[in-house]
Amino acid sequence: MKIKDGFMLRQIVDVWVVVPLGERVVDFNGMLKVSESGALLWGKLANSGATREELLADLLASYEVDVETATRDMDEFLNSLQQAELLTP
Amino acid sequence: MTTGAPDLIGAGDKDRRFLWFDTTNRMRELATQRRVPLIGTLELTARCNLSCQMCFVRREGTDPAIATRELSAEAWLDVARQALQEGALFLLLTGGEPLLRRDFFDIYDPLSRMGFFLTLFTNATLLGDREAAVFAQRPPSKAVVTLYGATPETYGRVCGDPSAFSRAVAGVRRLVAAGVRTELRATLSRDNIGDLAALQDLSEDLVGVRKLETNILLTPPVRGASTQPRERRLSPAEVAVKYRQDADCDAILEEEAGDRMTVTALSGAIPRETAAKGGPFAALPPMFCAGGRGSFWIAWDGRMLPCALMDHPFTLPVRDGFAPAWRKLTGETDRIPGAVECGGCEHRAYCSVCPGRLQAETGSFTATAPYVCELAQRVHTAAGTAQG
Structure with missing residues (x-):
């Protein structure tokens, strides 16, 4: 799965935000505030796309976290992106 | 580690708006502390097609001597790209009347894709179908239209052009029809204060909100403007x-x-x-606001200032590069007594x-x-x- 085109992930001071670009403002006028690990996932999904397994592996490699917690958090993140219609298969 | 759901913030329901203010206030505080140029304004021109004597910036719309001193589209885009790299997120495009520039969309289109939250200030009188079509496709996050009266007569008195009233109203209607989030404001002087209630009615009619922000504390001319706000203000x-x-x-x-x-x-x-x-x-x-510490104002002639009201201190981001000019400006701002x-x-x-x-x-x-x-x-x- 992959993030739709037309968004930019930016770190401003201590805050990670996703900003819509150009035409995207039509259906997404606001911004997405994401956590640091959310930014990690967003980066993967926006650049080359990734499977759930790949995303989970990245989280586990980057953070001291158990599989169950990482899976739960990742699913919450992905579900939100699905609901906002920001993901493509 | 907590990844969790991302927060959708911005226009929309009350929770989203609260998150917007909560997040942006936090960002502004941090940016001001750390001298990050989070908030910027590009004053694309001082020229305006209206002739409001209470304006603090206005230059004659047809003045070629002023037009040739304005930054080129390329220079605006170059300085904006550099500002983005330094952390600029919220970018206001204003004037004068920015749509008076024939190359406005040569500036706007690339800016809209750079990664800013764009706000556009306009009088809406030059906002025709062509402009509205572009904004429908690539809207700013917000357009703010200042109204100067609720009748042609008042526009004639304030702006020197009664016909500007119907063009402003039509421009606002085009913005709304294009789906652009549009806010209305009014600048009030002794020439239009009597229109306030009618302006609120007009705001309700145009954008569905009776409450419109008013500017009543008018500023004397800055940066060489030759208007007369002192004489026109209440x-x-x-x-x-x-x-x-x-x-x-x-x-x-x-x-x-x-x-x-x-x-x-x-x-x-x-x-x-x-x-x-x-x-x-x-x-x-x-300085106790973000000016010169977390925000900047680049005037039509390319000088970067701490805020709209100032003539100095200034630095020259086009000549010296945005980052060095910003660092110099923060130092100068810290020395304001x-x-x-x-x-x-x-x-x-x-x-x-x-x-x-x-x-x-x-x-x-x-x-x-x-x-x-x-x-x-x-x-x-x-x-x-x-x-x-």
Whole structure:
């Protein structure tokens, strides 16, 4: 799965935000505030796309976290992106 | 680690708007502390097709001498790209009237794809079908249209062009029809103050909101403008009455002031508990807003300033590069002196004074401005808490 085109992930001071670009403002006028690990996932999904397994592996490699917690958090993140219609298969 | 769901923030329901203010306020505080240029304004031109004498920036719309001194589209885009790299997120495009530039969309289109939150200030009189079609495809996050009256007659009196009224109304309708989030404001002078109620009716008709933000504290000309806002603005007594009558004002003040700041929307310098006690107040501190520390204003001629009201200090981001110019500007801003004479003033909690306003009124950061002083005294008296 992959993030739709037309968004930019930016770190401003201590805050990670996703900003819509150009035409995207039509259906997404606001911004997405994401956590640091959310930014990690967003980066993967926006650049080359990734499977759930790949995303989970990245989280586990980057953070001291158990599989169950990482899976739960990742699913919450992905579900939100699905609901906002920001993901493509 | 907590990844969790991302927060959708911005326009929309109350929770999203709260998150927007919560997040952006936090970002502004951090940016100001760390000298990150989070908030920027590009004053694309000082020229305007209207002739409002209460404007503090306006130059003649057809003046070729001014047009040739404005930054080129390429220069604006280059400086914007550099600002983005330094952390700029919120970018305002204003003038003069920015749509007066024939190359406006040569600037707007690339900017809309760079990664900014764009806000556009316009009088909407030049906003035809062609412009609306572009905004429908690539809207700014927000368009803010200033209205100058509720009738052609008032536009004639204020702007020198009665026909501008119908064009402004049509422009706003095009923006709304294009799906652009549009806010209306009004700049009030002695030439249009009688239209306020009608302007609120018009706002309700155009954008569905009766409450429109008004600017009544008009600034003397800056950066070489030859308009006459001092002659056209309301007296301090009249402004004080307007403040008092404006039922929305108190709510806005309380909302914006939060727990830390004082009762006036105009001063952010005084802790609430000090204001509640009625002073004594120390001398006016140096810059207490984000100007020159977390925000910048690039004037039409390429000078970067701490805020709209100032002529100096300035730096030259096109010549020197944005990052060096920004660093220099923050240093210069830190050296802006406070106004010693404001120390001990019993009206400080009700005063609109700030370094930018003092410079616009007097040319100095440290001289007191009679108009501002009288306004503070009148507002204090109107609030019913004046001492003696």
